[in-house]
Amino acid sequence: MAPLAPRSGDAVFANVERVNAELVTLTYGAIVRQLLTDFEEVEEVNKQLDQMGYNIGIRLIDEFLAKSNITRCVDFKETAEVIAKVGFKMFLGVTASVGNWDADGTECSLILEDNPLVDFVELPETCQGLYYCNVLCGVIRGALEMVSMKTEVRWVRDMLCGDDAYELKLKLLEQVPEEYPYKDDE
Amino acid sequence: MAVGGHFMEKLKQKWNAQEDEKWGPNIERKERRDMIGVGRTKQYANALEKSLGKGKQEVSLNAFAFLFSELVQYNQTRVDNIAELERRLEDAGYGVGLRVLELLCHREKGNRRETRLLGILSFVHSTVWKSLFGKVADSLEKGTEHEDEYMISERELLVNRFISVPKDMGNFNCGAFVAGIVKGVLDGAGFPAVVSAHFVPVEGQPRPRTTILIKFSEEVLQREARLG
Numbered sequence: 001m002a003p004l005a006p007r008s009g010d011a012v013f014a015n016v017e018r019v020n021a022e023l024v025t026l027t028y029g030a031i032v033r034q035l036l037t038d039f040e041e042v043e044e045v046n047k048q049l050d051q052m053g054y055n056i057g058i059r060l061i062d063e064f065l066a067k068s069n070i071t072r073c074v075d076f077k078e079t080a081e082v083i084a085k086v087g088f089k090m091f092l093g094v095t096a097s098v099g100n101w102d103a104d105g106t107e108c109s110l111i112l113e114d115n116p117l118v119d120f121v122e123l124p125e126t127c128q129g130l131y132y133c134n135v136l137c138g139v140i141r142g143a144l145e146m147v148s149m150k151t152e153v154r155w156v157r158d159m160l161c162g163d164d165a166y167e168l169k170l171k172l173l174e175q176v177p178e179e180y181p182y183k184d185d186e
Numbered sequence: 187m188a189v190g191g192h193f194m195e196k197l198k199q200k201w202n203a204q205e206d207e208k209w210g211p212n213i214e215r216k217e218r219r220d221m222i223g224v225g226r227t228k229q230y231a232n233a234l235e236k237s238l239g240k241g242k243q244e245v246s247l248n249a250f251a252f253l254f255s256e257l258v259q260y261n262q263t264r265v266d267n268i269a270e271l272e273r274r275l276e277d278a279g280y281g282v283g284l285r286v287l288e289l290l291c292h293r294e295k296g297n298r299r300e301t302r303l304l305g306i307l308s309f310v311h312s313t314v315w316k317s318l319f320g321k322v323a324d325s326l327e328k329g330t331e332h333e334d335e336y337m338i339s340e341r342e343l344l345v346n347r348f349i350s351v352p353k354d355m356g357n358f359n360c361g362a363f364v365a366g367i368v369k370g371v372l373d374g375a376g377f378p379a380v381v382s383a384h385f386v387p388v389e390g391q392p393r394p395r396t397t398i399l400i401k402f403s404e405e406v407l408q409r410e411a412r413l414g
Binding site for chain 2 (some may be wrong): 011017019021027030033034038059060063091092119121123135145
């Protein structure tokens with residue numbers, strides 16, 4: 001059977017079951033508040049959010065591959081485009097733009113125009129240094145790790161902290177070679 | 187709430203008038219604000235300046251399911267028993283409920299909220315449910331044994347959609363989160379109640395439905411009786 005054609009983010013999003021974004025916004029807010037109460041330190045909260053994201057990412061990649069029919073990307077540039085145009089769209093209903101490539105093509109920015117996680121949110125003074133949407137970094141890192149790419153993802157601009165956009169820095173650290181033949185479980 | 191809104195409106199008018207004086211009325215206010223931002227290092231986002239939106243934006247159900255699953259898993263690491271886990275989920279939901287009440291009263295009710303028992307119950311059953319879960323709840327019933335008990339039932343509660351509870355966790359129901367939301371809405375509207383989520387087996391169905399049991403506190407019923 002011929003491989004199925006890759007589907008656009010819009011096409012996938014149109015066909016998945018959807019919920020009101022406000023439910024997600026408020027639930028995410030509840031999670032962040034709980035973490036802030038439990039850990040008190042914003043550093044630790046950032047770490048926890050990233051970890052939660054990672055847990056999501058390693059599972060989410062399966063659904064992503066199954067529904068989008070995306071096959072292997074030729075290079076990291078294509079990977080970033082696919083995340084921005086298909087990945088974000090498929091789950092959050094928004095797209096990101098990719099830019100600021102470095103010379104080796106291993107580091108770029110993902111810029112979000114719209115971010116459903118931050119509606120109604122205002123960070124108080126006590127939360128300085130909190131990367132409110134850090135869960136997204138973890139998701140991308142986790143998902144890419146499952147397709148043999150070790151990456152580092154961090155926030156560089158955050159509108160909640162007074163910047164003019166939401167910008168993620170995505171850096172490819174290592175392409176892990178796949179081991180072949182695959183070992184069966186002993 | 188109405189008073190607060192009025193005050194904010196006045197403040198905004200004043201602020202706009204000051205700005206008009208400074209910049210002349212030709213430049214759009216929004217643009218000006220951006221221009222002001224240029225000189226400063228950082229300007230924190232002000233949620234009150236953004237429009238509320240119609241609440242029609244959507245995300246994929248699975249994005250929510252992933253997030254909710256993390257909420258449950260995280261809370262599992264912080265507790266020793268099921269009761270505590272349910273309480274923590276309820277706490278998380280409570281915060282959501284308070285906010286949903288404020289949001290929906292403003293958006294759907296023109297800044298008015300229900301003051302009667304049946305009114306607030308139908309607000310939860312219809313308005314809140316519809317906004318959060320995309321549908322009206324399957325049923326709203328009055329308890330047969332106690333005057334102060336009401337039940338909202340849902341065949342397949344959205345949060346329980348992808349969740350199967352392990353045998354050793356007994357009657358644990360992730361609907362505790364939704365119970366918390368309901369409690370938040372009721373408390374915020376001045377109807378304190380104890381709210382809990384329970385599985386109820388349904389004949390001929392493989393999966394039980396979830397019933398949110400609402401037990402109002404005495405003062406609520408007394409007030410209701412006074413109002414006649």
